[in-house]
Amino acid sequence: MKVVIIGAGVAGLGIGWRLLQAGAQVTILDRGLPAQGASWAAAGMLALIAELQEAPAAERELALQSSDLWPGFAAELEQASGLGIGLVQGGALLLSDDAARLDALDGRGQVVDAAGAQALAPMLAAGVTCGLWVADEARVDNRALGDALTTAFLKAGGTLLTQEAAVTIESHSGATSVMTPYARHYADAVVIAAGAWSGLLGDIPIAPVKGEMIALAPPDGEDLPGPVIWGNGVYLVPRETDGERRLLVGASMEEKGFDTRLSPEVQDRLRASAEAVIPTLKNWTLTDHWAGLRPKSPDGLPLLGVLRDNIFVAGGQFRNGILLAPVIADAMAGLVLGKNKINPAFDPRRFG
Ligand SMILES: Cc1cc2nc3c(=O)[nH]c(=O)nc-3n(C[C@H](O)[C@H](O)[C@H](O)COP(=O)(O)OP(=O)(O)OC[C@H]3O[C@@H](n4cnc5c(N)ncnc54)[C@H](O)[C@@H]3O)c2cc1C
Secondary structure (H helix, E strand, C coil): CEEEEECCCHHHHHHHHHHHHCCCEEEEECCCCCCCCHHHHCCCEECHHHHHCCCCHHHHHHHHHHHHHHHHHHHHHHHHHCCCCCCECCCEEEEECCHHHHHHCCCCCEEEEHHHHHHHCCCCCCCCCEEEEECCCEECCHHHHHHHHHHHHHHCCCEEECCCCCCEEEEECCEEEEECCCCEEEECEEEECCHHHHHHHCCCCCEEEEEEEEEEECCCCCCCCCCEEEECCEEEEEEEECCEEEEEEECCCECECECCCCCHHHHHHHHHHHHHHCHHHHHCEEEEEEEEEEEECCCCCCEEEEEECCEEEEECCHHHCCCCHHHHHHHHHHHHCCCCCCCHHHCCCCCC
């Protein structure tokens, strides 16, 4: 079977890797370089509680499945690519002044008082009153994940055509092809995994939601916090890559089309919000500021399934596309090969 995938983010690369392992012939087209879209811009949290506690049951179930797949997926990917992806089960601490709300979220975590929160993250501001400690929440280095998926895809025999944008998908007399400025690529199946840009390829209700983030580096002698910390409208994600230590602070949420310009006001707001959580961040150095586009559907749930005939969509993961990468890879590869179905709650045609 010959499959063309549009988009080399974690979704397209993961699906392509799984399809190659099942014996398909796979070409991925990307209008830029691989894994430089939202998959690069993300914070890498596998945030089951903070992001998904209040999500519809179908999405929570998908996220739980993916979370269960993550350790095996990471080990297999590291082995196949020869690259580390920094999966860390460092826990997450959700700060709040509202103990009742934390009690309601208490399914997988443990409510801690001010002293308990300080014990988990001693650098917290003195005014913290309580938090929810979720010991088994994990995070991954999403940029390393993108590199590893690209390498694993290529090592498994995939074809990756970069800087070649899909312009249209055409079906004539039973033959489906993807047109780019350079060629027509015929396929038995086409998977649209073009992230926030998927809607530009047809009647696919996915819109971009801009997110800006910053990174702060500690002065010599100061440690990164151990867990991910959520509080005061921001999240703080410790990241160590090749000895370089950074605290990622995110993220803004704005519907501004495809505009990814950086805003000094957002930068200041993220920094000030983070400093209110950990006052010593005032002494840390701002090392980076970036933006990405989350792919969002009208109901906020992913779009996973058949669009029409032999054309499939894997998108709309919104704030959780890194968390969902393993389950989307398995489920979409299985669907394309006719081996499994996907929960109709994610049907791309559900909006009529
Ligand atoms: C600031 C921010 C923080 C986030 N934090 C987290 C987090 O902590 N945890 C989490 O789980 N998720 C997080 N997310 C969400 C996550 O990043 C996305 O849901 C996920 O990366 C989407 O993956 P994707 O492969 O579908 O899209 P992308 O990574 O955007 O990849 C799409 C690819 O398609 C290509 N493309 C587009 N149009 C075409 C075309 N016409 N032809 C060819 N190629 C095309 C693009 O160049 C791109 O490479 C965050 C997102 C942002 C922006």
